[in-house]
Amino acid sequence: MKHLKLLAAILLVTSVVQAQTAPPSDAITIQQELKKLDVLGSVLYVAAHPDDENTRLLAYLALEKHYRTGYLALTRGDGGQNLIGNEQSELLGLIRTQELLAARRVDGAEQFFSRANDFGFSKGPEETLKIWDHEKVLGDAVWVIRNFRPDIIICRFTTTGEGGHGHHTSSAIIAQEAFAAAADPKRFPEQLKYTQVWQAKRLLVNGANFGGANTEGPFKISTGAYNAVLGKGYGEVSADSRSNHKTQGFGSAKQRGDATETFRIILGDAPKTDLMDGVNTTWSRVKGGEGISAEIATIRKNLDIDHPEKSVPALVALLTKVEAISDPYWKEQKTKGLKDLIAACAGLWFEAYAPQATYAVGEEISVRTQVVLRSDIDVKIFTIGYNRDLSPFTMFPTEPIKNANSDFSVEAPILANTPKDFNDKIKADEVTQPYWLKYPHGVGLYETGYLDKNDKDGDVGQKTLPENIPYSAWITFKILGKNIQFERPIQYKYVDPAKGEIYQPLVIAPPVTANIVNKDYVFNTQQTQTVQIKMQAFTKAAGSISLKPVAGWKISPEKIDFDQAKGAEWLASFIITPADSKQKVSTLQAVVKTGGKEWNLGIQRILYDHVPAITLFPPAETKLINIDLKTAGKKIGYVAGAGDLVPEALMQVGYEVHQLTEADIMNADLSVYDAIVTGVRAYNVNPRLAVMQPRLLDYVNKGGNLVVQYNNNNGIVVNPGPYPFRPVNQRVTDENAAVTFLDPTNPVLNYPNKITQADFEGWIQERGLYFVSNIDPKYKTILQMNDPGEQPNPGSLIVGDYGKGRFIYTSLAFFRELPAGVPGAYRLFVNLLSKPR
Template sequence: MKRSSIILTLLLTFTLTSWCQAPKVWKSGNIYQAIEKLNFLGSVLYVAAHPDDENTRLISYYSNHVKARTAYLSLTRGDGGQNLIGPEIRELLGVIRTQELLSARRIDGGEQMFSRANDFGYSKNPEETLKIWDRDEVLSDVVWSIRKFKPDVIINRFEHNPTRTTHGHHTSSAILSYEAFDLSGRKDIYSDQLSKVEPHQPRRLFMNTGWWFYGSRDAFEKADKSDLLTLDIGTYYPILGKSNSEIAAESRSQHKCQGMGNTGSRGTSMEYIKLLKGDMPASGTNVFEGINTTWSRVEGGSHIGPMVEKIIENFSFTDPSASVPHLVKVYSEIQQLEDGYWKTVKSQDIKEIIQACMGLYMEATSNEHLYAPRSEISIRFEATNRSSVSSFINKITLEGTGFDTLLNVELSNNKPFILNKKTTIKESVNLTAPYWLTEEGTLGMYKVKDQKLIGDPESERSIKAHFNLNIDGVEIKYTQQVPYKYNSPEDGPVYRPLEITPELFVTTGDKVYIFNKGQSKDVEVKVKSAASDQSGKVYLPLPEGWTTQPEFHDFNIAQKGAEQSFTFQVTPPSSQSEIFVSPIVEANGKKYSQEMVSIDYDHIPYQSVLLEPKAKLVNIDININGRYIAYIQGAGDEIPTNLEQVGYQVEELSIDDITSETLSRYNAVVMGIRAYNIWDNLRFKQAEILDYVNKGGTLIIQYNTSRRLKTDQLGPYPFTLSRQRVTVEEAPVTILAPEHPVMSTPNKITGADFEGWVQERGLYFPNEWDEKYTPILASNDPGEDPLKGGLLVAPFGDGWYVYTGYSWFRELPAGVPGAYRIFANMLSLGNTVRP
């Protein structure tokens, strides 16, 4: 393939990456706006660090008002944050946040890009961030993204040289963008990229500033703004029936796992951007001033602009199909241009507009969601032309299979063309998996071997349908996703991604198994089939010192989608030991060792993730008292399952379940993370909860944030939540009260119990508290003062109250031995003698 063809294929793949959605509904206003956008050949790239860092007001403004091609480059996928809607953390949270960003872009009109940087958690300075990320590799990704997207203008969200403490990821995103601006146009920098992309030098680099960078609104009002561009982004779009701010709010509200619901506003709304590099636009408002954004920037394309302008002038909102003959002529003229960036972008845009004007409904759907390579697949093709425009289907091809059929079928007005076919999926198709998770990366970087994939928001699906049409005498090819489609009695048509998977999956029943003092425990292993008539053996390989009975199980699964469970009795060594184990299936002359994890939320497409089926087995010395535990979930975590691993009987309660009588049945009550941020009605139960403590119960409240706190009385005595945190997981921990029961009974806690922690020590520690609380631990990041508010304990009446900001929701699921021992001591407080 020629180099120019590789570049254009790469660009087309990037523009088409939005899979498994119901067909887009185009209204006349959307079509008109898209035609207007045909005549603007300019692009903006917005750069920041995480999902939710982006300013959706500016993205919507440039996409919908200026009509520029607009994208957001988020250096990470937000893997290291918290999840307010479910238990997913780390890589699975990154999958959710990726899809939330894509949902946001579908609303505000932008596109989405990423680097390989892994969000490893909060970082207090860019030096740490850039060391963990691998500075040069992430910089190369930013350069790659610029060369791939070819922005005229780049806008950074954050300062590259901040004068105040901020998130290290934020500053790093600005530093790398600042450097990449000058490097992306040089042929001698990352020259290995140049077989796939061309050097590109943007014209201007800005920073999206505002009062928060000045410390207060008053300080910003008084500041010299002569070097700022001022934009009124509150514009109203009559053809859409929404203001820019309302669109932006709807877009931002897609960040549901971060609680970013936003109420739209109307009226004037100002944004400010500061020039960092390039020439200052004289107008003070137009970032594209002096940049040719007309068709004349494309060689031989000057005549296309007037053709599009005439279509705009004559557009009929009641009959968009009247524009199709003229749009087809424009499409033909674009195809006569030399191959290049804008030819590829605008060819795809005008194809979608032609389809929308015709009301041309095309889809290819499957009646199942799960397939293995070499299996038979049934596809229903539909094409319905809801206009009088002359059109024919000449050919349909199903990529990833052997199906290819020549046709000569006229698509008459409002007469559906339906074709049902069975074919076989090729053995060579790629399995369905997020491309950045197919190989093990590092703490700071995902591993992606294929350079062409870097920047893409998600993996391209293997099964696609290609419709070759003749529209008004011109050949036009359309590519459609192939989802699984079914009818729900409640929701009507539902679309779900079509998954190509191994024939067999295998997983363990739990991700962590805690063994106490060398005692044996059953480990459950599940085998699931993605094809019928599968038989073989399943093993649980263990290292020396660990044993299992039996050595293997035979399985025979007749039906596709069925699952069988098996039990291995595992015995650990007598000494403390931690291992990771991955079950293996042998069948069909092959070995299988992958599990499929499903993520199902209403606001994003159904996600299936193939991962190594890794479980952690930990043999520890742990004692427990008070086995009956009530757990009230907050944002969602897996701690109840983890506690059951060490012998507790845990019952999850709803807020409505909380009564004095109910709570009295339990030795301890545990509040899940952010419970007091999530549940409005929890404040009405707080008196009963504290009364439970007063009468002898033990209450453990895990971290909450001061923002959106539902009560002003978290504890029996006052304390103040802060944003203080310890981000370094290896940070030294000092035991301030070694003889306190929470550090001594029933497990004697030592420095060894703070080894092997993951991601962080804790977050949102209290920074002020009543003297009746005993601070138990102190820890701090390098160069900072010790923070003593991470674990506060106070007797209250006959019971115990505990507030803790340490990250048990990460440490227990990660199988950290010391975390279990300390948590057991907290739960045991009601069964100990007070100091």
């Protein structure tokens, strides 16, 4: 019985995580939810990344057919590029997670992930599945299937490679294997302590055209219907959903009118007339469901949209019947929907919020729970309690919880349209670190400590969810004499003078955070550098900050004591000196000692208007990089592109970097710059570069040095160079690929640093992307490289003289290598900036 309660708990976790302060209660939502109440069917869509999902199909399945619909993205999109900022890797994955949740709030589906890390472009599934750890990612997919219990599973991609990306193909392979493994008790038996085996009816691939590779299938459905309740067709809903993928520049036009989706059967029997052929999606599929559909039909027929509270008695009676059905899965799904319907129809609004954004671990959080009843339905408060026990055994209690500190009496009445507040305090017990970032991880897989064969139970409740289970208030109302319990996440609420009322996630921080000012410290002599640490106290705290000793480096002082009030911010400074030239790259860690504990976390906030505020606590560490590096020139002009951290990296090695505006380029004296650099994808994202380009080429012609970093092959506003070439979708993804020097005497390989093969050691993620072809003979190709089994590619770095100056185009991934502190990448990029006089 305990495990059945656990299973029910897991099935509801997603709705908790995605919950807003209060679910919508408008007439559209009420009518849509009444329709969904009468459908017992579920569909899981599987692909690799954020943006891979077919939002029109998801919207059609969730909002037209009213199936429980989910999207399993195996990765969070960490390895892509960011078109709206400079966040990369895990930070980009955090933003894209929230973009997916925003998309799901539009199209009505739910969101899941595996532990797989998007490590960058992969040319085949063999590489992908090896890096990911095939068995663990498969286990995550099986876990989702066993708990979500889809009647059918749909893949976006095929196992035969038409998707063009190793992650895409791998997602289809994983889905196909998981289809069978989820039903096999011998596969991942450790999961069966918490869940049950599940056999989906069929697995299909959703047809598409991938750059000419057509995967369309013979079975077709129309998804272009118009939903009169929503006032939109699913092509319009789809565009609204997809346009949330802003980091990828996926703003989409709304399509209206008929549209067709095609499918091909992979496993199971082929559908003949409907995707759900052979699946009972009515209440007759569950024992005890007799008569429920008829009652729902009566409620829908009698719904007075101007007075939905008239339907509350029938909905409360129906809830009692649904609670009596024997199927734990559908009982939990439908009771949750029914409870929200009852609250919406009764005009019962309630939320829980805190008066400040951030608290320290161990502090008391003041929580205000506010309730308003906007009808004359008989509703009383029964209990209010708080729970963030991450064990699913108690995540969804069957008995009402009550906080002993609550300031109300049992069965406190609620007066119509009269707000009532309840004030309580709870303890902040754990840092709100995104659960997949709690532990160090490798290239291919996040370590979450959950449910591997040799694991303890761990934090099973959050496994594969998009974000952490929140601190929550649990409110039990007595509605027409029946106890009905609801959950509301505790959020921070405030009023912005320009934007109005704002809700943001509640943040629990360490007592003191330590942010080392620079991500890297680059040394190229025996000189000392000052490492500054920005300290912040989230509670009154006394203790010390120190840097862990590192072989080959001298650190002074040994520690710095502090005694600070809550809210204080201050700087701590340490002197670092290289003591051993053999130590090329070392990790420096800060340690805060306070309250008898050690903490080594910083704090970072990511703020964009289209997603909730994101707060994480990265390790308080930096890299010490000892490089044999010579520089020439001093002043660099930088033209921003899609967002990168190259300017900060250049400042680390002593360059004076000026961010150039259009006015600067058009009117200022560009000859003062030793080099001008354009950021990644600048010629894709800035249409004004077509206007600025003649001035940039004039700068080169008069003796300047222009370095253009990679651009996508689609949508370049103007040829970046003085002579023709063409970026194409070719790359070298093996970061250890052999590099051949085609022009070893060229200055970019010799001045001011002599580049050797050692400078291509330690690169991360890839060598380069969007190499160039159709290269005019006036350019010199400098390097050649290739992935295994492919032809050598000379398109990663080209150099051309133009007038008195030099033009360089590079597809090498400097935007990844420099922030990662790769010594050879620094040496080579400095050479690109250094035109011999």
